[in-house]
Amino acid sequence: MLFRVIAATTLMVCLAVSAVAADPCWPQWRGADRDGKAIGANMRTDWEQNPPQQAWSMEGVGIGYGSMAIVGDRLYTTGYVGKKEMISAVDLASRKVLWKTPVGEAVDMGQPDWYGSRDTPTVDGQRIYAVASEGAAVCLDLATGKVVWRKSFAKEFGSGKQAWGYAESPLIDGDVMICTPGSEKALMVAFDKSTGKELWRTPYGNFGETGKSEAGYSSAIVSNGGGVKQYVQMTGKGAVGVRAKDGKLLWHYNKVANGVAVIPTPLVEGDNVFVSSGYQAGAALLKLGKQGDGVKAEEVYFLDSKDFQNHHGQMILHEGHVYAGRGHGKGFPVCVELKTGEIKWGEGERGPGGGSAAVIFVDGHLIFRYQDGVVALIEATPAAYNLKGTFTPDFTEGPNWAHPVVCDGKLYLRQKGRIMCFDVAAK
Numbered sequence: 001m002l003f004r005v006i007a008a009t010t011l012m013v014c015l016a017v018s019a020v021a022a023d024p025c026w027p028q029w030r031g032a033d034r035d036g037k038a039i040g041a042n043m044r045t046d047w048e049q050n051p052p053q054q055a056w057s058m059e060g061v062g063i064g065y066g067s068m069a070i071v072g073d074r075l076y077t078t079g080y081v082g083k084k085e086m087i088s089a090v091d092l093a094s095r096k097v098l099w100k101t102p103v104g105e106a107v108d109m110g111q112p113d114w115y116g117s118r119d120t121p122t123v124d125g126q127r128i129y130a131v132a133s134e135g136a137a138v139c140l141d142l143a144t145g146k147v148v149w150r151k152s153f154a155k156e157f158g159s160g161k162q163a164w165g166y167a168e169s170p171l172i173d174g175d176v177m178i179c180t181p182g183s184e185k186a187l188m189v190a191f192d193k194s195t196g197k198e199l200w201r202t203p204y205g206n207f208g209e210t211g212k213s214e215a216g217y218s219s220a221i222v223s224n225g226g227g228v229k230q231y232v233q234m235t236g237k238g239a240v241g242v243r244a245k246d247g248k249l250l251w252h253y254n255k256v257a258n259g260v261a262v263i264p265t266p267l268v269e270g271d272n273v274f275v276s277s278g279y280q281a282g283a284a285l286l287k288l289g290k291q292g293d294g295v296k297a298e299e300v301y302f303l304d305s306k307d308f309q310n311h312h313g314q315m316i317l318h319e320g321h322v323y324a325g326r327g328h329g330k331g332f333p334v335c336v337e338l339k340t341g342e343i344k345w346g347e348g349e350r351g352p353g354g355g356s357a358a359v360i361f362v363d364g365h366l367i368f369r370y371q372d373g374v375v376a377l378i379e380a381t382p383a384a385y386n387l388k389g390t391f392t393p394d395f396t397e398g399p400n401w402a403h404p405v406v407c408d409g410k411l412y413l414r415q416k417g418r419i420m421c422f423d424v425a426a427k
Contacts, residue, residue, distance in 0.1 A: 025071045026405045028122040029169030030265060030360075034221050036316050037361040042409040044426040045365055047377045047389025052411055052422035054393065058095040061088040063417045064117035066167070067403040070412070071123045074098070077414065078117040078130060080106040085117050085133050089145060090419070099145035104132030107165035113398045116416060118167030118217065120403075124193065129177055133165030137179050137191060149196030157186035157201070160214065164261065167217040171231065173244070178231050182215025187235065187249075188242050200247035207237035210281075211257025217312075218265055225271045225288030226250075226295035232266050232273055239266060239275045241288070241295060251288070251297035256281050263312040267322065273297070274338060278311035278328040285341060301341040308336060308343070313368075314403065316361045321382045323366050324359060331357030331370055335382050344382040352376045352390045358403040369413065373400045393420055 030036045044050065062079020069076045075090040083106050089098040109115050121130040127148060128140050135153035140146060153159035153166070159181040171178040177193040187204040191197065204213055218234035222244070225232075229244040238257035241250040256262075258279035267274040276283030285300040303309075308326050315324040320338050325331030326346065331353065334346030351357065355371025361380060365388065368376040373396030379386040395418055402414035409425025 026407055027069050027071050027124070028172075029067060029120040029219050030314065030403075034171070034219070034265065035267075036314055036359065037318075038363070038406045040408070041362045041406040042426050043362050043406055043411075043424045045363065045377060045388055047391065049389075051389060051391040052375075052424045055410070055421045055423050056095060057395065057418055057420040058090070059417050060097045061090065061100075061417065061419065062086050062117070063115060064414065065399075065401040066117050066169075066414075067120040068405050068412055068414055068419070069121050069123045069128075070405055070407050075412070075419070076121050076123060076128055077419070078119050078121060079417065080116055082106070087121055087128065087130055087140060087145065089142075101140055101145040101147065103130060103138045103147075103150070104134040104136050107133045109164055114164070118165060120169040122170050122172050124172040127193070129170045129172060129193070131166050131168040131170050131179050133167075135159050135161070135166050135181065137170065137177065137189075137196070139177070139193065139196060151191065151196055153181040153183070157181040157183045157189065159183040159186070162214055162217070164217065166215060167263075168215065169219040171220045171222070173222060173231075178220050180215040180220065180233055180235065182213075182235060184213070187240070188220070188231065188233065188247065190247060202242050202247040202249055205249055205252060207235075207240070207252045208254030208257070210254050211238055211259060211262060212236040216262040218263055221266060221268055223268045223273065223288070225268070225273060226290045228290070228295050230295065232268060234262050234264065234266055234275060234277065236262055238262070239273065239286070241297065243294075248294070250295040253284065253286060253297055253299070255302060256284055264310045264314055267315055267317040269317055269338070272338065274315070274317065274322055276308065276310040276315065278309050280305040280328065281309055283308045283310065285338065303336075303341055308334065311356045312401070313357045313359050316359055316366060316380070318361060318380050323361075323380055325351070325357035325368060329356050329371075331355060331368065333357075333368060333378055333385060335385075337382065345385045349385050352387060355399065356401070358401065360404055360406065362406045367404055367406070367411070369400060369404050371399050371401060372396065375404070375413070395420065
């Protein structure tokens with residue numbers, strides 16, 4: 001009898017662990033590993049014969065261009081409601097807003113079509129974290145939306161305003177929250193994620209003449225390049241690497257900055273870091289190597305903006321190749337070999353949609369969501385450009401900038417104040 005009880009208990013635990021491990025969630029900006037890749041997405045790829053059909057749509061989360069976090073049966077996102085920025089939790093089964101919490105003031109973008117939040121919240125355990133548009137690190141209780149702690153960038157670090165507000169999606173690394181106030185005395189800051197206590201800060205250095213000494217609009221990722229754990233980030237002055245244990249600035253690279261807005265999240269693989277931005281800045285591959293107790297970053301190659309630049313659609317690294325929409329505000333599909341910078345295809349391809357393209361990776365394919373509303377499926381292979389189908393949602397009002405999310409056979413698109421869900425499940 002005791003053996004049967006133990007065996008049954010063990011089976012239940014194993015099943016629970018398997019269910020958690022297989023949960024196709026998207027808990028933060030660019031997915032579980034911040035690489036733009038969906039896990040266990042269960043997506044069909046016959047879009048030309050069987051284009052995705054809308055299952056439902058809803059409103060009530062405010063206006064925003066940030067993406068969504070999905071964990072279990074809940075969706076979380078940010079949005080402007082009147083003059084306030086809100087974080088909202090949505091029950092996907094009922095499509096009801098469970099809670100909506102104000103986290104700061106809305107930022108006036110100067111043009112009505114640009115009005116809306118840019119940040120994506122990060123779900124970690126029983127809490128959710130965000131960087132508010134006005135410049136603040138915030139932590140909320142996941143179940144209730146109650147504010148646990150909040151740190152103003154202006155009051156704590158002397159940060160200034162940015163033209164399109166702050167757009168960072170904070171990184172949670174173990175017990176630490178990493179964000180980028182972008183001020184002279186606090187380029188990057190580490191907080192204790194539970195209490196909001198400051199653990200260290202990295203001052204802004206003299207990184208070069210190109211760009212602006214501000215946070216920029218990117219989000220940090222973890223690298224162990226050169227044998228040192230560090231946070232790699234694109235700032236207003238270009239790429240930086242900051243040592244994880246104490247916030248020491250390890251290296252910086254200025255050539256991929258520009259004078260308007262630095263946006264794309266860096267790509268990291270081993271000792272390699274691939275960085276790019278728009279506004280005619282170009283792209284580069286950096287090789288990280290140990291230097292004393294620090295790290296040096298050496299340029300392997302630089303790609304001129306006419307060959308490769310990524311505006312704000314982001315990039316995907318898959319099996320040694322970088323896939324993205326190239327060109328400022330164009331989203332022309334391109335494939336670049338990481339180690340050489342050779343363009344494998346895309347020099348003559350304009351793509352099926354117009355404007356910048358927000359890109360994610362699902363089951364060996366790329367989803368390009370174009371600014372004009374067209375959504376395309378492209379095979380992620382260096383062999384040739386292979387378009388597998390397109391569709392256009394019924395609602396495409398204004399620029400379609402928010403990055404798509406795929407979870408458990410469903411494609412989620414955010415457009416201004418509306419969330420749309422499409423059936424893409426494999427049969």
